[in-house]
Amino acid sequence: MMYRALLTVLLLLLPISAEPYEVATHEELVRAATRRSSVDQMLKDELGLQDGIRNAIRGKVLETWLVEGGANEDDFPRFLNHFHNPLATTWSQAGLGGSVGQSAILWAQNPSQSAPSWSWQDARQSYLDALTKASSADRDKSLAATFEALGRQMHLVQDAASPAHARNDPHVFFNYETAIDGLRIREASTFERWRDGTPDAAGVPDAGWRSLDSNPLAPIAIARLVDTDRYTGANPSLTTGALIGLAEYTNANFFSEDRIFTENDVNPQTQFPFPRRSSVLEQDVDVHVGGATVKRRYLIKNADGATGYRIATVGFLREYHRRSGLDLARFRETPALDETVYRDYAERLVPRAVTYSTALIDYFFRGRMAAFGNDVAFTIQNGSEEAMSGTFTLYYDDANDTRRPVPGASWTQSLGPNALVTDLRVTTPTSPAPKEPGKYMLVFRGALGSETEAVVGKQVAIESVLVPRLLRRKDGTPIRGSSLQAIDRVTGQTLSSGTTDQDGKARLTWRPGRTVLLIPAANVFPMYWAGGALFASQAEGARVIQPADLDAQGQVTITIPVIDAQWPERTEECSGQPQFAHSPQGFFREGTLLPDGTIDLVTVTYAVNLITFIRDDDGRETILCGSDSGQCKTPAAGFVAEDVNRIGQVVGHLVRDLSSGHLRQITNTDGVPLGPPVCFNNYAEADVVGVTVVEP
Amino acid sequence: MSRWLRQITVCMGLLVGCASAWAQMPEGWDRLLGPGRGRPYRGQILDSETKAPLAGAVVVALWRRERVYPFQVNTERYAVRETVTDSDGRFLMEVKDIEEGAPRRTRKPEFLVFLPGYGAFPHRYTSPKGFLAELFEGSGTTVEVPRLENREDRLSNLSSFGPHSFSEKPHKELPRLMRAIDEERVALGLRAYPPAEKE
Numbered sequence: 001m002m003y004r005a006l007l008t009v010l011l012l013l014l015p016i017s018a019e020p021y022e023v024a025t026h027e028e029l030v031r032a033a034t035r036r037s038s039v040d041q042m043l044k045d046e047l048g049l050q051d052g053i054r055n056a057i058r059g060k061v062l063e064t065w066l067v068e069g070g071a072n073e074d075d076f077p078r079f080l081n082h083f084h085n086p087l088a089t090t091w092s093q094a095g096l097g098g099s100v101g102q103s104a105i106l107w108a109q110n111p112s113q114s115a116p117s118w119s120w121q122d123a124r125q126s127y128l129d130a131l132t133k134a135s136s137a138d139r140d141k142s143l144a145a146t147f148e149a150l151g152r153q154m155h156l157v158q159d160a161a162s163p164a165h166a167r168n169d170p171h172v173f174f175n176y177e178t179a180i181d182g183l184r185i186r187e188a189s190t191f192e193r194w195r196d197g198t199p200d201a202a203g204v205p206d207a208g209w210r211s212l213d214s215n216p217l218a219p220i221a222i223a224r225l226v227d228t229d230r231y232t233g234a235n236p237s238l239t240t241g242a243l244i245g246l247a248e249y250t251n252a253n254f255f256s257e258d259r260i261f262t263e264n265d266v267n268p269q270t271q272f273p274f275p276r277r278s279s280v281l282e283q284d285v286d287v288h289v290g291g292a293t294v295k296r297r298y299l300i301k302n303a304d305g306a307t308g309y310r311i312a313t314v315g316f317l318r319e320y321h322r323r324s325g326l327d328l329a330r331f332r333e334t335p336a337l338d339e340t341v342y343r344d345y346a347e348r349l350v351p352r353a354v355t356y357s358t359a360l361i362d363y364f365f366r367g368r369m370a371a372f373g374n375d376v377a378f379t380i381q382n383g384s385e386e387a388m389s390g391t392f393t394l395y396y397d398d399a400n401d402t403r404r405p406v407p408g409a410s411w412t413q414s415l416g417p418n419a420l421v422t423d424l425r426v427t428t429p430t431s432p433a434p435k436e437p438g439k440y441m442l443v444f445r446g447a448l449g450s451e452t453e454a455v456v457g458k459q460v461a462i463e464s465v466l467v468p469r470l471l472r473r474k475d476g477t478p479i480r481g482s483s484l485q486a487i488d489r490v491t492g493q494t495l496s497s498g499t500t501d502q503d504g505k506a507r508l509t510w511r512p513g514r515t516v517l518l519i520p521a522a523n524v525f526p527m528y529w530a531g532g533a534l535f536a537s538q539a540e541g542a543r544v545i546q547p548a549d550l551d552a553q554g555q556v557t558i559t560i561p562v563i564d565a566q567w568p569e570r571t572e573e574c575s576g577q578p579q580f581a582h583s584p585q586g587f588f589r590e591g592t593l594l595p596d597g598t599i600d601l602v603t604v605t606y607a608v609n610l611i612t613f614i615r616d617d618d619g620r621e622t623i624l625c626g627s628d629s630g631q632c633k634t635p636a637a638g639f640v641a642e643d644v645n646r647i648g649q650v651v652g653h654l655v656r657d658l659s660s661g662h663l664r665q666i667t668n669t670d671g672v673p674l675g676p677p678v679c680f681n682n683y684a685e686a687d688v689v690g691v692t693v694v695e696p
Numbered sequence: 697m698s699r700w701l702r703q704i705t706v707c708m709g710l711l712v713g714c715a716s717a718w719a720q721m722p723e724g725w726d727r728l729l730g731p732g733r734g735r736p737y738r739g740q741i742l743d744s745e746t747k748a749p750l751a752g753a754v755v756v757a758l759w760r761r762e763r764v765y766p767f768q769v770n771t772e773r774y775a776v777r778e779t780v781t782d783s784d785g786r787f788l789m790e791v792k793d794i795e796e797g798a799p800r801r802t803r804k805p806e807f808l809v810f811l812p813g814y815g816a817f818p819h820r821y822t823s824p825k826g827f828l829a830e831l832f833e834g835s836g837t838t839v840e841v842p843r844l845e846n847r848e849d850r851l852s853n854l855s856s857f858g859p860h861s862f863s864e865k866p867h868k869e870l871p872r873l874m875r876a877i878d879e880e881r882v883a884l885g886l887r888a889y890p891p892a893e894k895e
Binding site for chain 2: 022023024027031034035051053054055056059060061063064067068071074075076077079080174178179182185186188192
């Protein structure tokens with residue numbers, strides 16, 4: 001017991017290093033994968049972040065949060081969970097030493113890692129929070145956390161391209177990863193060629209990994225990026241295809257420092273069937289050492305999977321063995337991995353580390369939604385390649401950047417790829433009012449393909465539509481051809497204008513809670529709707545239209561009294577016609593056939609010197625006509641919108657200077673007078689008469 | 697063999713294993729600060745096409761130290777320093793205070809050179825063999841960086857490094873670099889970095 005304890009302590013104290021790609025290497029790989037991914041475009045197109053991945057959140061650009069996640073995942077003791085042996089009998093035994101650490105696959109999907117936890121599920125929750133949290137600061141914090149978590153997830157995938165991590169090898173000191181980081185510094189261009197190069201088709205994971213059967217131990221499909229469970233240890237040729245886990249490819253085709261030709265190991269933790277002795281051939285290769293070119297004998301991989309690269313040098317004592325005629329069966333040769341071998345490894349593994357981690361982040365943001373229409377008939381379309389089944393919820397930001405769910409705007413739907421749901425009604429929020437009217441964040445939470453708790457966000461613009469219907473109050477008939485304007489009462493801006501159709505309807509865009517309606521010509525004066533059958537002449541007196549004013553079709557019905565002016569007019573006794581008329585050159589003639597065959601002919605002429613309408617409330621004067629006028633305006637020209645509310649009331653007076661002549665005479669049928677006029681009266685006088693508002 | 701003797705033998709074996717493992721480090725790959733630590737770093741930055749010296753280029757040196765854990769050697773930032781090139785495109789960075797007091801297993805510094813509108817070193821530069829610090833030791837070296845003509849190249853160049861890879865508090869520790877980055881971001885239509893909350 002004590003012996004075991006001592007050994008454990010020693011192991012813990014020893015500077016044993018199973019270095020993953022070093023921190024700075026991970027930073028470079030994450031950066032490269034991010035550039036290769038569609039994240040930047042997604043952020044711009046879907047979330048409306050104009051700087052995309054270069055958008056600064058909490059003092060760092062989003063890319064930096066990813067990169068830092070990639071670096072921080074190696075913090076002690078998290079790295080103990082960065083191994084995955086694809087040939088372990090079960091993933092629960094696939095970690096470092098079988099169970100010293102958790103398999104990287106399980107670790108990635110373990111929401112109880114530590115505090116904080118950076119699992120895929122945590123990334124999903126952070127993303128949901130980034131889209132829905134009330135405070136702007138919390139949303140920023142969550143978005144940063146999302147990217148940090150994704151950087152860590154990318155790190156785990158990248159580690160699967162490190163042989164030690166795929167072959168259960170806690171190697172000591174200088175190793176593949178150390179060498180790669182050294183080359184990153186010593187030969188930046190070489191490293192960047194590996195990092196940014198175009199991998200062959202097999203170096204990019206086949207999208208089929210997304211739909212492979214899930215493993216209950218780690219059911220989210222990202223596990224398949226690391227291990228598809230297709231490589232069994234007997235079929236290495238399969239690992240050169242694109243539908244293969246990165247750990248499987250690495251395990252089957254590369255050595256780590258302490259796992260070289262271990263096909264015959266008795267320990268199942270270290271026994272890896274490939275590469276094996278029969279997978280290689282020996283070949284002398286020129287290498288440069290200390291400025292000189294020398295031949296070094298390498299083992300070239302030429303079978304059982306990937307081929308055509310140096311997989312190891314022969315053992316350093318090989319030549320000694322040969323010259324001394326030693327029995328190789330007794331003096332076991334130990335091949336080694338030198339810098340040249342590491343370069344060949346990196347040329348194949350670094351691009352895959354990038355492409356596989358690119359696939360991971362693209363998978364996270366793969367959900368797409370389209371949204372169009374308006375608040376009366378709103379449409380959501382599943383723009384993803386997978387079915388979406390869950391809840392679609394709309395959010396908006398108020399003036400304080402507080403994000404709020406739009407009341408009633410949450411729908412549970414199942415939509416296949418490209419399917420859509422139409423005619424959704426959105427009650428545009430008004431209390432508090434949106435910071436940017438019409439701008440919303442649509443958030444999906446639910447199953448996206450096989451992932452049960454996916455999150456998708458989409459910034460959408462939803463036009464608010466108002467359908468005013470104008471009816472004549474007196475008889476309920478539509479008022480056709482009347483123009484209408486929706487005015488923003490805060491800015492005075494005309495939001496839209498339209499003309500009523502045969503049904504008296506017009507279609508206007510508006511901003512709920514800050515829009516008033518101007519009806520310029522239903523009467524002869526412009527008027528704002530003030531609610532009910534009331535109207536105002538100024539926007540300040542108008543009703544700010546609320547969503548509650550609209551019916552289910554987005555319609556608001558306005559009954560309008562169409563008013564006119566009425567004033568008293570005396571009947572002249574001779575002609576039986578009005579004594580005066582508002583007609584500058586008025587002429588009236590009417591004959592009546594009498595029983596004796598003569599004609600009773602009445603002739604009236606009217607003239608106007610001046611007619612003025614003076615309002616009683618403010619004394620405003622409107623000249624209706626003068627002696628030179630062609631015709632007179634109606635006194636209603638001096639009306640204001642508030643007069644609509646005063647039907648039956650006297651609202652002003654006409655001040656008139658008029659004249660008229662009234663003649664009645666009996667004539668024959670040719671119009672020739674048959675005697676003196678029956679009567680003949682001339683009038684020239686000024687009068688003042690009251691004007692009453694009427695609804696004819 | 698007594699139990700204690702067996703235990704001591706195992707310990708010795710493990711230590712010998714470690715020693716042999718350490719010996720796997722190839723010659724020329726020692727990245728740690730050596731006996732010559734503390735001497736200044738020098739260099740000159742030129743336009744790769746015109747060979748004109750570039751004044752105002754920000755030169756950043758980052759020292760990482762290795763932390764040894766069971767099963768793992770991690771690296772973490774130890775120190776960072778910046779300077780700018782003079783009218784001849786030359787820089788001299790005094791590092792005595794940093795390197796002489798550096799803990800064991802502190803690596804030689806990595807360098808970044810950034811000037812708005814130009815490709816950043818070392819990402820667009822093929823360095824000779826040796827770790828970056830060695831280039832700038834003694835009389836230093838000349839670094840040529842290309843002028844970037846189009847926006848995409850400049851955006852890509854900006855993405856090739858991040859100030860937070862050099863410092864957790866770049867506004868405080870690398871103000872010249874941050875000004876240069878912000879100048880480039882604004883020129884490319886991006887918003888300047890807001891100060892980090894921690895700073």
